[in-house]
Amino acid sequence: MQSTANWPIIGHEWAVAQFGKSLANGRLRHAYLVTGPASVGKTTLVRALAQALNCTSAPAARPCGECRSCKLIARGVHPDVPIIEAEEAGGRLKIEQIRDLQTTLALRPVEARYRVPMILRFHEATPAAQDALLKTLEEPPSYVVLLLTAERADGLLETIVSRCQPVTLRPLALEQTAGVLRAHFGVPGDRADLLARLSGGRLGWAVRAAQDPDMLAGRDEALDRLEELLRAGRIARFQYAETLAKDKPALLEMLSLWQTYWRDVALLASGSRVPIVNADRAESLRRVAGRVGADAAGRALEAVCRTADYLARNVNTRLAVEVLMLDLPGM
Ligand SMILES: [Zn+2]
DSSP, X not given: OOXXXXXXXXXXXXXXXXXXHHHHHTOOOSEEEEEOSTTSXXXXXXXXXXXXXXXXXXXXXXXXXXXXXXXXXXXXXXXXXXXXXXXXXXXXXXXXXXXXXHHHHTSOOXXXXXXXXXXXXXXXXXXXXXXXXXXXXXXXXXXXXXXXXXXXXXXXXXXXXXXSEEEEOOOOOHHHHHHHHHHHHOOOHHHHHHHHHHHXXXXXXXXXXXXXXXHHHHHHHHHHHHHHHHHSOHHHHHHHHHHHHTOHHHHHHHHHHHHXXXXXXXXXHTTOOSOXXXXXXXXXXXXXXXXXXXXXXXXXXXXXHHHHHHHHTTOOHHHHHHHHHHHSOOO
C-alpha cells in the first residue's frame, strides 16, 4: 500500500487515500471533477495530484515536493501542467481557452509522464466552452489526465459530469480547522475558534483570514453596513445593491457572510442554545434579534440562500441583489 502521508493536504483523507490507491494500481481515470465550496481545498488537492502524477522521486515518496517537476507545478509554471481558468475575477472561462488547450493536448508531454491540465472553477465556463471540452473528454489521449474543479456539479453539462470521476470535498470539522490554525499557523486559542467558526470549515479561507487582518476588518465593516441597511429605506438599499452587483466574487463572499449572520440572528431570536458563528458580535446580534424576531430572521436567511443559488445559475446579478434588498427586514 502506497503511503499518502507526504501529500501536502490537511483533511480530505479519504480523497487522498483514493488517489494514492489509483496511482499505486495504475488505475487512473482520464478526468476528475473535484467539487466543493470556495476555499475548501479543491485547487490544493488537484495540484497535489498533478505533482504525484509527474513527480520524479521514487513512487512511495510521490509527491515529494522537492523535485524539479513538483516545484514547477507548485509555482504553476510546469509546461505539461497548464492552469486554465477565467481570466478575470468574476469573468467566464471562454471557448478560445479550451481550444488553445486542445491544440497542446494533441502533442505528447514535453518533459513529464502526463499532461495534466488543471481547469479551475469550471462552473464559470460558458456553455460553449463546456461543449468544446466535451470532445476531449470523449476521446482523451492516453497521456492526458484532466483535473477540473467547480463549486457545484449541478450547473455543468451532464455529459461533462458523467465522463469525470467525481470527488466531492466537504468543509472540515470546526475543531479540526481550529486545531490546524493553532498547530501550523500559531493562531491563539480563542481567535482560532472564531476563525474556524467564521470559515465554516473552509480551511483556505481560515488560513487567509489568520494571515491577513484586513479580511476580518472587512467582515466587520460589511456587517456594520448590513445593520445600517436594516434601518435604511428603499433608495439607500438599492444604491448599495448597485455597488454590490459590480463585483460578483466579493458579492458571493458577502452572501456567505450574511448567511452566517441571519442564522445567528434566527438562533438568538428563537432562544436556541446552539453556539452562534459570529460570537464576537453577540451583543449587536442580540439587539437585532430582539427587534426583528425569529420569523423575519428565518425569512431573511432563506432570501440570502436563494440569492446565492440564483447567482450560481448566472441570473442577472443586479436584479437578484435588488430583490434580496426588498426581502431584508427593517428595524
Ligand atoms: Zn517530486
